[in-house]
Amino acid sequence: MKARSRVLLGLDVVTLLVMAAATYMVFIYAPVERTMGLVQKVFYFHVAAGWTGMLGFLAAVVAGIAYLATRKSSWDLVGLGAIEIGLVFALINIITGSIWARPIWNTWWTWDPRLTTATIMELVYAAYLMLRQGIEDPERRARFGAVYAIVGFISVPLTFFSIRIYRTIHPVVIGGGDPTVSGSFSMTPAMGATFGVALVAFSFLFASLLWHRIRLGQLGAQVEQLKLKLMH
Amino acid sequence: METTPANTLGYFIAGYTVIFGTMLVYLVSLVVRHRNLMQEKRMLEDLEKEKK
Amino acid sequence: MSAFLRAMGAVVWKDLAAELRSRELISSMLVFALLVILIFNFALELDASARANVTSGVLWVTFVFAGTLGLNRSLAIEKDRGCLDGLLLAxxxxxxxxxGKAAANLVFILVVAAIVLPVYSVLYNTNLFAQPGVLLVILLGAEGYTAVGTLLATMAVQTRTRDILLPILLFPVVIPVLVAAVKATSGYLQALPLDEIRPWLNLLVTYDLVFTAAAFMVFEYVVEE
Structure with missing residues (x-):
């Protein structure tokens, strides 16, 4: 236990350092984009936050399957933590996207596949939290949570394709070949480096937050047990 | 054909305020929940001792 | 395999027989569906020009809402009368x-659709049966909807907040069905070439297959006690 919390502390320190480095690169090192100006810099943490959100939802579906297979309550804590963190970062992703869209697309919001899918995903996982709130028995809560995490995750790509069949105006910066989409730009090496560091930083941030969230969940479970013991 | 970048400083600041603000709110929520649980745990442990 | 079919048939038969006796499920779904259409009529000013574009949307919103009502009721009955536990002991x-439950729920929605379509046709002086493709879309859409809906309703009725939970759980994951069904229906109603409708049909079939399989695999985890 002692060794483990020292590893966690180490992870926290590394996370802080990489986050500081990523922030420095975004603010100072990365060049200002030629046409969009400073707002383009929102892109780095916008995509990184979306990445963290997806990591969270992916981790939750893995934890859900693992829970159903093993019935270890620790998997449930992983799933819940991952979804909570995923929700926070997906929200950051949506709001920053909206802030970027205002000057570039001249609107806060469009019904583009990615925006719409991101929002529906946010609703799916908000529903996950509401489902859990409605169940008192911890075992059933974990079981239903795992099932819904799986069902919700499967629906995401289908939602995306259903809206994709309309035309998209969202720029595909990585690997996208269509320069006519408004707001797209090609990354200079300095931009690419900044982007890479931001992704790494947010991955560390995700790992460290998830670990803390799991420990919080374990503490919560201990308190629950104490309560039950006192009642009898 | 050198164009000056659009002045989008306000949106840049708004974006990063949201990013760091939301992360801060989440961190604070973790800390607060941790503190409440610790308090509850201590209280319950005291109750348990009294019971014995 | 035949034991499986017999068990499934028995569940379907039990639901249909109970429904034939009480008629509470279909009648409430039906009245609700007609009320939704009525409300849309006034909310959207469904005159001839507006109708052409929104008919499929109105129909699908009606089916989805009425379907939620039916799903919740169908599983709540099982839960309250202890039938679910009895079935599980079998x-x-x-x-x-x-x-069995999913098939029975599918039948209920199709019955509602079978009544709503002619009524809508009469009320708005159109013929929704002119394109048989519409019926295919309704079948595919309703299958996907009940496949997920039955699974989620089984979970929802076992929670404290069951009356409000089902739509919240169900709507975000059936959006692909709704989008595809609305677009395919309006494609058929406007007699578009099949090429423009096919992507939506493909999406519906994919959704049906994926979610029927997924629900089939996880269902046993939502009914164990």
């Missing part, structure tokens, strides 16, 4: 129970 495959 020595049959749990997934046979799932397919």
């Amino acid at each position: 020595p049959v495959d749990r997934t046979a129970i799932y397919f």
Whole structure:
């Protein structure tokens, strides 16, 4: 236990350092984009936050399957933590996207596949939290949570394709070949480096937050047990 | 054909305020929940001792 | 396999027989569906020009809302009368129970659709049956909807907040069905070439397959006690 919390502390320190480095690169090192100006810099943490959100939802579906297979309550804590963190970062992703869209697309919001899918995903996982709130028995809560995490995750790509069949105006910066989409730009090496560091930083941030969230969940479970013991 | 970048400083600041603000709110929520649980745990442990 | 089909058939038959006796499920779904259409009529000013574009949307919103009502009721009855526990004690495959319930719910929605379509046709002086493709879309859409809906309703009725939970759980994951069904229906109603409708049909079939399989695999985890 002692060794483990020292590893966690180490992870926290590394996370802080990489986050500081990523922030420095975004603010100072990365060049200002030629046409969009400073707002383009929102892109780095916008995509990184979306990445963290997806990591969270992916981790939750893995934890859900693992829970159903093993019935270890620790998997449930992983799933819940991952979804909570995923929700926070997906929200950051949506709001920053909206802030970027205002000057570039001249609107806060469009019904583009990615925006719409991101929002529906946010609703799916908000529903996950509401489902859990409605169940008192911890075992059933974990079981239903795992099932819904799986069902919700499967629906995401289908939602995306259903809206994709309309035309998209969202720029595909990585690997996208269509320069006519408004707001797209090609990354200079300095931009690419900044982007890479931001992704790494947010991955560390995700790992460290998830670990803390799991420990919080374990503490919560201990308190629950104490309560039950006192009642009898 | 050198164009000056659009002045989008306000949106840049708004974006990063949201990013760091939301992360801060989440961190604070973790800390607060941790503190409440610790308090509850201590209280319950005291109750348990009294019971014995 | 035949034992599986027999068990599934028994569940379907039980639901249909109970419904024939009480008629409470279909009648409430039906009245609700007609009320939704009525409300849309006034909310959207469904005159001839507006109708052409929104008919499929109105129909699908009606089916989805009425379907939620039916799903919730269908599983709540099982839960309240202890039938769910009884069924689970029966020595049959749990997934046979799932397919039985899903099939019965599908029948209920199709019955509602079978009444709503002619009524809508009469009320608005159109013929929704002119394109048989519409019926295919309704069948595919309703299958996907009940496949997920039956699974989620089984979970929802076992929670404290069951009356409000089902739509919240169900709507975000059935959006692909709704989008595809609305677009395919309006494609058929406007007699578009099949090429423009096919992507939506493909999406519907994919959704049906994926979610029927997924629900089939996880159903046993939502009914164990």
